[in-house]
Amino acid sequence: MNQAATETRSAIVEREFPYPPEKLWRALTQPHLIEEWLMKNDFKPVVGHRFNLRGEWGGVLDCEVLAIEPNKELSYTWNFKHDDAAFNLQSVVTFTLTPTSNGTHLRMEQSGFRPDQRQAFGGAQAGWQQFFGKLDQLLARED
Amino acid sequence: MSTDHDTLFRTLADPTRRGIFERLCREGEQTVAALTAQAGVSQPAVSKHLGLLKQAGLVRDRHEGRQTHYSAQLNALAPLIDWTHDMTRFWEGRFDQLENLLKRMDQ
Numbered sequence: 001m002n003q004a005a006t007e008t009r010s011a012i013v014e015r016e017f018p019y020p021p022e023k024l025w026r027a028l029t030q031p032h033l034i035e036e037w038l039m040k041n042d043f044k045p046v047v048g049h050r051f052n053l054r055g056e057w058g059g060v061l062d063c064e065v066l067a068i069e070p071n072k073e074l075s076y077t078w079n080f081k082h083d084d085a086a087f088n089l090q091s092v093v094t095f096t097l098t099p100t101s102n103g104t105h106l107r108m109e110q111s112g113f114r115p116d117q118r119q120a121f122g123g124a125q126a127g128w129q130q131f132f133g134k135l136d137q138l139l140a141r142e143d
Numbered sequence: 144m145s146t147d148h149d150t151l152f153r154t155l156a157d158p159t160r161r162g163i164f165e166r167l168c169r170e171g172e173q174t175v176a177a178l179t180a181q182a183g184v185s186q187p188a189v190s191k192h193l194g195l196l197k198q199a200g201l202v203r204d205r206h207e208g209r210q211t212h213y214s215a216q217l218n219a220l221a222p223l224i225d226w227t228h229d230m231t232r233f234w235e236g237r238f239d240q241l242e243n244l245l246k247r248m249d250q
Contacts (some may be wrong), residue, residue: 011230015238021246027244037240089226108234110227 010111018103028074028095045074047060054076072097078110089113151219159184162190164201167215174210183184 017024027033029045039053039061045068053061059080069077075094082088091112098105147199155161163178175193191211195220196202200219 009226009227011234013231013234013238015242017245018241023239023248025250027241033244033248037244038237038245090198106238108238110234 008111008113010109012107012109014105016100016103016105016117021097021099021104024097024104024106027069030066045070051076066092067094072114078112150199151201154195156202157192159188160214163192164196164215165190167202167213168217172212172214174212176210178213199209 008044017057027037031041031043031045034041034043041053042051043049043065043066044051047065047068047139049065051063051065052064055061062077062079062081064077066074067073067131068078073094075092078089078091078093080089089112092109093108096107096109098107144175146218153162157180166178168171175186177196178193179189182189182192184192193202193204196213197204201216202213203216205214
């Protein structure tokens, strides 16, 4: 087994919105607005502030504000601890706002890794059966 | 779906081939003869399956004397359990909600 299993990966989602950056910034940084599109939270726009994002599925994310540049960039940690190591996640979410002629281009990059992915890979027989069960479901959907 | 996914899905869709791969995952390196003994198909058929698994990057072969030993390459499965696919879908959905919110917000 090599290091590929633990290397950092990124999810990137980009979209242009027909509104000025200031308006998007409010939606990204005001707790009652964050709750409307993302999750319940106790966010504060202060570097070093620790907060939680609480999903409707009951999951709680541990977050810490890493960087703030009003109307331009916001970055925070997005860590998820789970009893099953395969679901643990340590990541950083960065929003970048760029003004365009029609509004604002919003880029979200989430980069990180699952620290226990190696264990998940080397999993016991039960783990493999579960994995292949999921694969079967995926294959059924692919048809 | 990327071509990586397509190849992996196609390769593992066959139950006999998946059985061989699962066995290599669980029990470690095996010779073609050892795999044939339990696969329930002929040795040429097992060799053909191993060839396809190898093409997909799912197994590696090692020659020793007259024997060829095969072992599973678990990293080949990484694209299937890559969390970034799930997160990308998650954020696409949240961006939809953000768009709705922005429509409702005052300037």
